[in-house]
Amino acid sequence: MRTYLSFETAVADIDARLDELRAVAEKGDSPALAEEIARLEARADKALADLYANLTPWQKTQVARIQGRPRFGDYVKGLITEFTPLAGDRYFGEDEAIVGGLGRFEGESVCVLGQEKGDDTASRVQHNFGMARPEGYRKAVRLMELADRFGLPVISLIDTAGAFPGVEAEERGQAEAIARSTDACLALGAPNIAVIIGEGGSGGALAIAACNIVLMLEHAIYTVASPEAAASILWRDSSRAQEAATGMKITAQDLIRFGIIDGVIAEPLGGAHRDPQAAVAATGHAISDGLKSLHGLSPDELRNARAEKFLAMGRKI
Template sequence: MSNNTGLDFERPILELEKKIEELRSLSAGEIDFTAEIKSLQSKLDKARRKVFKSLTAWQKVQIARHPQRPYMLDYVGLIFEEFIELSGDRCYADDKALIGGFATLDGERVMILGHQKGRDTKENLMRNFGSAHPEGYRKALRLMRLAEKFSIPILTFVDTPGAYPGIGAEERGQAEAIAVNLREMMALRTPVIVTIIGEGGSGGALGIGIGDRVIMLENAYYSVISPEGCAAILWKDKARAADAAVALKLTSRDQLGLGLVDEIVPEPLGGAHRDPEAVAAALKERLITNLKELTLLPPEELLEKRYRKFRCMGVFEEGIEE
């Protein structure tokens, strides 16, 4: 993965990696570079630890948005034995930014849903950069109801900068589509596991984000507004996004501490894109384990627990003020 699409803070590491690779290819010739490679390697290890062990909230946001970060379909290929994509909201269109269908996980039937971003400009136009329209949320609901009908558990994968803010989206009821999903997901009589794999952008994330378990990848973020949007409104300056990212407490550690997510799946040093297979394997194990626990619960208990989980979220004071 040593190409030049790295983030600013990744660059010294990528440069060292490139140098080592060059020396390795030269080593095939008559000169021996083993000693140089060894010293560079230890330099690299130090640099990696220094940069990646103390990532700021804003750097984590950048990793969550990394152009090489594994997207939903990458995990689908690595985690599930089969995926049959189903299309359309039966109302207006098929949204390629929010996809779903039947899949097989370790021999079991599941319904999977998630935001999908594009790798290049052409694909991003089709995927709308992972920003879904109302038809995406309505397709998601259609597929969730289909899963409920056949008692199939639902796994959602959240990775969106936010639901799309455009004219068509408003005309077709973006807010209504999300609101209905929130109401209906709370009542689905089948287990739902949500995984935030990259960007957890506000209502667009929550629109497929209500479940019995919420898992978050280590460098994913979850926020009520993008750091840039928050900075523009509260600081009146988009350039303060790094400050907003800190204030918004949007990292996986913060979410776990606030009780808003149940568990974190660790990522390799530097982010999921440095070893997608390892992250997928770890996530797969967590999905299987959680699903086994959830399928044991009778639907009534499942629904009561899901309601209680979200019912108690939020911190406020009550009584006589100090």
């Protein structure tokens, strides 16, 4: 069953009419009906293309969050072979919001990290909606240090509204865990590349995204705080989230212009949720190109390039 966002009413109406005509066409051949279906299909594609070419930041936020958009597990399944998940931070326990492990990407051994939001109610609860506790970031540090020891490239797939804000997370050192994870990213002597596949929320995203190359899917968002949280902080009114999203410059198109990210990965017509396999494949090509561009750099060159990349952002601002 297709899912439509509130601003996709016109497309939904055309698709509903198409479904009706296709049901009639299945009962018998009709050249006139086939022509009408072809005309409506072209109209639907054009309406979708026009709509998605001019999405507002708030609309992109909705697309980035929509059910059916490929999640971390979909990318691992589509891009990584022989994936072996590794659990636990060796301090407190296992956090399932951040999933990580070792596998092969295009035949090369890699370490893969990312937030998993889940696909249904049970899996979302299991993975805490992709919001990691301190042990998740400490697990990420452990895996990055393991990758560094063996010279394995690190691929981070980012999809989180932010780190878990609960009392128990603060009691166990959430801020310190995020800081150490960010530091581990910056200190890696192996190449690392991050892709914002949905939401890139605050320090919860940056903790595993301080990489040599940072990419974003076309309709993903990367934020210092969610639009709702920003509206609550600025105006004490979360209903002004749409206004906050516009002012925060959270889209891939804004962020590449500011030099915050390094590339934008085109999504299938109508968003990654309409053709997940194509979105995963396009992301794989972009990761491959990124890793090839880093091939041959020494550990010191990788660290220096990474440091210069983030220092340059402050100079621009």
